Amino acid sequence: MQSVRIDRWLYAARIFKSRTQATAACVGGRVKINDSSAKAHQPLRIGDEVRVQTPGALRILLVARFSEKRLGAALARELYEDRSPPPVETQLGAPRHERGAGRPTKRDRRALQKLKRGP
Numbered sequence: 001m002q003s004v005r006i007d008r009w010l011y012a013a014r015i016f017k018s019r020t021q022a023t024a025a026c027v028g029g030r031v032k033i034n035d036s037s038a039k040a041h042q043p044l045r046i047g048d049e050v051r052v053q054t055p056g057a058l059r060i061l062l063v064a065r066f067s068e069k070r071l072g073a074a075l076a077r078e079l080y081e082d083r084s085p086p087p088v089e090t091q092l093g094a095p096r097h098e099r100g101a102g103r104p105t106k107r108d109r110r111a112l113q114k115l116k117r118g119p
Helices: 006-012 019-027 073-079 106-117
Strands: 031-033 049-053 058-063 080-082
Touching: 006 019, 006 031, 006 049, 006 073, 019 031, 073 080
Parallel strands: none
Antiparallel strands: 031 049, 049 058, 058 080
């Protein structure tokens, strides 16, 4: 096998849950092969760098092997080398209330309301 369609490979590598989602990502411009936009039918070769913007984060994958059929999770991870940057943790959002610490105080409630409606 010399090459495989990008949408089939993304599905086989378990990047997307369905081939339809992989095709939609390609059509939507969220998949790039070697820094150029990829269409769903574009052939993929070993050594290509694939950048995929998933709902979770940006994934940067280096193609190591091919498969057109969906594999188990352990075998699917052997299809690529993951070069994704570590996820960035953001501390935005509502202040957290410790579980088991009782009901929020009036001060906590007002701080939450102020955060929700803005300054």
